Structure formats: structure tokens, C-alpha cells
Amino acid sequence: MQDSIEHKLKSQGYKITAQRKTIIKAFVKAKNHLLSAEKVYEWIKEHERNIDLSTIYRNIELMMNIGVLKKISLDNHVDQYKLSVTNEHHHHIVCVSCGKSEIFKECPVSLIEKSLINKIGFTPIEHKLEILGYCQECTRKSRE
Amino acid sequence: MQDSIEHKLKSQGYKITAQRKTIIKAFVKAKNHLLSAEKVYEWIKEHERNIDLSTIYRNIELMMNIGVLKKISLDNHVDQYKLSVTNEHHHHIVCVSCGKSEIFKECPVSLIEKSLINKIGFTPIEHKLEILGYCQECTRKSRE
DNA sequence: CTAAGTGCAAATCTTTTGCAACTTA
DNA sequence: TAAGTTGCAAAAGATTTGCACTTAG
Numbered sequence: 489m490q491d492s493i494e495h496k497l498k499s500q501g502y503k504i505t506a507q508r509k510t511i512i513k514a515f516v517k518a519k520n521h522l523l524s525a526e527k528v529y530e531w532i533k534e535h536e537r538n539i540d541l542s543t544i545y546r547n548i549e550l551m552m553n554i555g556v557l558k559k560i561s562l563d564n565h566v567d568q569y570k571l572s573v574t575n576e577h578h579h580h581i582v583c584v585s586c587g588k589s590e591i592f593k594e595c596p597v598s599l600i601e602k603s604l605i606n607k608i609g610f611t612p613i614e615h616k617l618e619i620l621g622y623c624q625e626c627t628r629k630s631r632e
Numbered sequence: 633m634q635d636s637i638e639h640k641l642k643s644q645g646y647k648i649t650a651q652r653k654t655i656i657k658a659f660v661k662a663k664n665h666l667l668s669a670e671k672v673y674e675w676i677k678e679h680e681r682n683i684d685l686s687t688i689y690r691n692i693e694l695m696m697n698i699g700v701l702k703k704i705s706l707d708n709h710v711d712q713y714k715l716s717v718t719n720e721h722h723h724h725i726v727c728v729s730c731g732k733s734e735i736f737k738e739c740p741v742s743l744i745e746k747s748l749i750n751k752i753g754f755t756p757i758e759h760k761l762e763i764l765g766y767c768q769e770c771t772r773k774s775r776e
Numbered sequence: 777c778t779a780a781g782t783g784c785a786a787a788t789c790t791t792t793t794g795c796a797a798c799t800t801a
Numbered sequence: 802t803a804a805g806t807t808g809c810a811a812a813a814g815a816t817t818t819g820c821a822c823t824t825a826g
Contacts, residue, residue, distance in 0.1 A: 503800050503805060525791080540808045545791060547806095561705055565790070565816075647780060647825050669816080684783045689816060691781095709791075709815070 489516050492573070493556050500554055507539050511547045515557070515571045522560060522568035633660050636717070637700050644698055651683050655691045659701070659715050666704060666712035 493512050494504050502508075514531045515523060523531070525544050532539050548569055551557035558572035637656050638648050646652075658675045659667060667675070669688050676683050692713055695701035702716035 501805090505800070505806065507807070541790095542792075542809080543807055565709070565711075567709075567790085645780095649781065649825070651782070670814095682783095685815095686784080686817075687782055711815085 489571070489573070493551075493571075496554055496556060497550075502550065507543050508547055510536050510539060511544060512551075515551075515569070518570070520570060522570050524566045524568050526566070633715070633717070637695075637715075640698055640700060641694075646694065646698075651687055652691055654680050654683060655688060656695075659695075659713070662714070664714065666714050668710045668712050670710070 490509075490512055494509065497508065498504055510532055511528060513536075514528045517531070525541060525548060528544050528548070529539065529541050532544075548557060552559060552569075556571060556573060557569050560568050560570070562568065634653075634656055638653065641652065642648055654676055655672060657680075658672045661675070669685060669692060672688050672692075673683065673685050676688075692701060696703060696713075700715060700717060701713050704712050704714070
């Protein structure tokens with residue numbers, strides 16, 4: 489995991505710095521818990537040396553660009569992130585209490601709400617579904 | 633619409649001020665387009681008198697609290713809002729190009745992605761689905 | 777009249793950016 | 802050594818707050 493991400497960075501011409509390693513490590517350790525930039529910063533400050541927040545933001549962006557990190561914005565003005573190595577389409581079940589998230593690949597909501605979630609003991613209290621794309625008019629305009 | 637919202641405010645002991653009326657009007661006029669606080673501010677500045685941004689924020693929060701406004705956070709650090717009078721469970725299809733949104737009540741994603749969306753000419757490019765609730769552990773803890 | 781609401785200015789909070797100094801390959 | 806990266810400080814952008822003044826009921 490750590491290695492494969494570093495390899496991916498290296499293969500795209502990015503340098504492997506101590507800071508980068510540490511930031512990746514923080515996400516690997518977090519497993520499926522969502523981390524905000526601030527949380528990453530604090531984890532690193534506690535477990536390793538200090539890394540500037542701006543460095544963390546820059547590397548989070550980098551990791552998103554190379555496709556190993558996914559952003560999840562809830563409604564609280566703090567972006568959260570987690571590693572996402574698979575290319576398969578999937579969604580996340582996020583615990584609003586502890587921040588832990590799990591991946592599910594069976595997309596339709598009906599499956600989710602009924603069996604899938606109950607099967608793992610998750611108590612859904614709310615779900616957000618936004619479908620982004622182009623409406624009829626904008627689809628037409630973009631063709632012109 | 634305008635009246636029913638004002639009535640709801642009044643019935644809960646809030647005063648009907650000129651500013652409040654105008655803010656509601658902006659959302660009513662916007663129909664199903666999402667509006668950010670800034671957009672509301674600009675619309676009002678253009679069509680009516682000036683209202684301070686803080687007043688707009690305070691009233692947006694108020695309207696969310698009484699359940700007539702819904703917040704939709706996309707990934708761009710700008711909260712957007714739209715009137716939501718129905719109590720029925722529903723989701724939104726949001727055009728990333730023009731900001732127009734539509735409600736759909738048939739929830740399962742499979743329906744959405746297949747027929748429903750194509751039926752209305754919407755071109756989905758991405759969809760966000762977050763299910764919020766409590767994971768197994770937190771569910772257990774909350775029972776204790 | 778008086779509690780609620782507004783405008784203004786300043787504060788907060790998250791995220792971004794410019795730049796000089798420092799590393800990695 | 803050169804291009805990429807970092808830390809620091811400052812900026813930016815969205816949202817919130819304190820407070821004196823104003824207004825709806």
C-alpha cells in the first residue's frame with residue numbers, strides 16, 4: 489500500500505520526500521477512517537515530526553490528482569479524504585460518529601438501504617445522493 | 633409559496649421583516665436553481681435594495697431550521713441552498729453547468745442511472761452518494 | 777414598549793499562494 | 802546542479818459573531 493503509492497508517485501516523476509512518506513503513512517494507518525487535512529497534521533505532529541499544513545494540503549491535492557485519494561465533502565465545511573486504490577466504481581458508508589468509512593460496490597440504493605446495510609449492523613440515519621452532470625439544455629449547448 | 637413560508641415563520645414566533653420577505657422571494661424566483669448565500673446577495677442587490685450578507689446567512693440558517701430550505705454541499709467550498717417544501721424523501725439532480733436542480737423521488741440509483749435520467753436528457757458524469765448513520769460499534773455504544 | 781432582527785466591522789476557519797531556502801534524483 | 806518540494810507568512814474566500822441601532826408586533 490505505502491509502497492505502491494510511492495511507486496505511483498515516482499513513476500509519474502514526483503520525488504519521494506520524507507514528508508510525502510509520512511503523509512501517505514498517516515492515510516495508510518487511518519485505514520478506512522476519513523481524515524481532514526487538520527487531522528493528518530495532528531496525527532503527524534503526534535507520531536512523527538512536524539509538517540506544515542500547506543505541505544499537507546499540497547500533497548493531498550497531488551494524491552487526488554494521481555487518483556489514490558478521494559475527497560468526501562459532508563456538510564460541515566471540512567473536506568475529508570481517504571485512500572482509494574481501486575478503480576471500481578464504489579460508494580462509501582460513513583459513520584458520522586467515528587468517521588470510519590466502508591466501501592460498497594453494489595451501487596443501487598435499494599440494495600444498500602435494505603439488506604446490505606443491515607447485514608453489517610450499520611444504522612443509516614440519512615443519505616446524500618447527488619448526481620452531477622449536464623442537464624438537457626447544457627448537454628445540447630456543449631454539443632454545439 | 634412565499635405566503636406559506638411567511639406563515640410558517642410567523643406561526644413559530646418569528647417576525648416578518650422586509651429583509652426576510654426579500655430573501656424568501658429570491659429563493660422562490662430561483663425556482664429549482666441552487667443559490668449560494670452570495671448569489672442571493674447579488675440577486676437582491678440587483679433587483680431590490682441591499683441586504684447585508686450576514687443577514688442573509690442568518691436567515692438561511694433560520695429557514696433551514698424550520699425546514700423550508702435544504703443545503704446541498706458540493707465539493708467547492710460553497711454551500712448552496714434551495715427551497716424544499718415537500719416532506720417526501722427525495723434526491724436532487726444537479727447540473728454542474730447551470731446549477732439547476734430537479735427533484736426525483738424514485739430513490740434507487742439503478743433506476744436513476746438507467747431510465748430516469750436518460751428519459752429527461754440529463755447526462756450524468758458523476759454521482760455522489762454518502763450514507764450517514766452509525767456503524768455497528770457506535771450503534772452499540774449509543775444503546776448503552 | 778420590548779424582544780427580535782439588522783448592518784457594520786471584525787473575527788474565524790479552512791484552504792491557497794508567493795517566495796526564499798532546501799532536497800531529491 | 803536543476804527541478805521539484807518545503808516552511809513560513811500572508812492572502813483569500815466563505816461563514817460567523819459582537820454590538821449598537823432599528824423595527825415588527
